[in-house]
Amino acid sequence: MCDNHHDETAPAAGISRRDLIRRAAVLGLAVGGGTLLATGTAHAFDYYHPFTGYRLSGTWQDHLNRGSSGGLDFAMAxxxxxxxxxxxxxxNIPENGTGGHTVTITHAGGYRTQYMHLSAFSHANGAQVARGQSVGLSGGQxxxxxSGSSTGPHVHWHLITPGGVRVDPTGYTGGGGGGSLPKTSTAQDGVPxxxxxxxxxxxxxxxSGYTGPVDGRPGAGTYSALQRNMRDHFGYTGPIDGAPGPNTWAALQRLGARHGYTGPIDGVMGPNxxxxxxxFLNEDRWD
Incomplete structure (x- = not known):
């Protein structure tokens, strides 16, 4: 197995892909394989691919070949x-025919994502969820x-446009795995x-409910989400104010202690x- 890592560089100058998508939404252009259907109105097109860490067990074409309207299957326990x-x-749609337990998330602009073959729902109808928040548990046994017509544990995922057309969601998120993040060289040089x-x-x-861009430029939104995670898992008891201090960093060191850090929990972040x-961040699930 290759030890694959890349040097970290500053973001390229110019228009970011996020800005491009927003501008294209106003003009009704196609970006990243997905047609943005708005004309004169920019929709909050802030989607990501939540299943990049799982094996694709059924492609869009596989579904079409067996008479389905399309979807992507990801194998998982x-x-x-x-x-x-x-x-x-x-x-929530319990026992939705062949799709079994199905959860629908209606997004800004009328787009909907659906997950099928669930074993449990996480929220009541009408609940509001943030990007990255769990909406249910996978099933498919x-x-x-x-489980519907499932033949093995997995989740089925697709996107529905405001016009009611089922489409491949990876065209709206920059691709299904092709845009995976490289590993960080901080694991070698200790410099974030x-x-x-x-x-x-x-x-x-x-x-932890972070909804900003994945641009490598941490700000208050990134740090607030970090503090929420540290509060939930690593004993942080300070304010969720997006301004990290020694207590935030001490909690992060406690996370690091689970991944080989043996120094003091003193809130002073150094190379180790x-x-x-x-x-921890180089685990495949965060690609």
Whole structure:
């Protein structure tokens, strides 16, 4: 197995992809394989691919070949938390025919993402969820309640446009795995840079409600999500104010202690602290 890492560099100058998508939404252009259908109105097109760490067990074409309207299947153990691809409003559909237990997330602009073959729902109808917040648990065990026509544990994912057309969601998120983040070289040099913070933002978007861009430029939104995660898992008791101090960093060192950090929990981040956190961020699930 290759030890694959990349040097961290500053973001390229010019228009970011996020800005390009927003501008294209106003003009009704196609970006990243997904047609932005708005004309004169910019929709909050802030979606990401929550399943990049799982094996694609059924492609869009596989679904079409067997008469389905399309979808993507990702193999995972029953009971895996399913993060929302974007912020929105929950609608649960129990025993939705062949799809079994289905959760629908209605996003800004009328777009909807759906997850099928769930073993459990996480919220009541009408609940508001943030991007990355769990909306249910995966299922798919044949014959189990909510599995529908599934032949093995997995989740089925697709996007529905405002016009009611089912489409491949990866065209609206920059691709299904082709845009995976590189590993951070902080694990070697102990110096956090752009890729380190991109991976941190990806982690926090999945676990702690971060909804900003994955641009490697940490600000109040990134740090607030970090503080929420530290509060929930690593004993942080300070304010969620987006202004990290020694108590935030001490909690992050406690995370690092689970990944090889053996120094003091003193809230002073040095190369060894950063290396340990980077080893955590380099796990494939944050790609």
């Amino acid at each position: 029953v009971g895996t938390a399913l993060p929302a691809a974007g912020a929105g409003t929950i609608t 044949p014959g189990a309640p909510g 840079g752009t890729v380190f913070w991109q991976r941190a933002q990806k982690w926090l978007s999945i676990e 602290s950063w290396r340990a956190v980077a080893r």
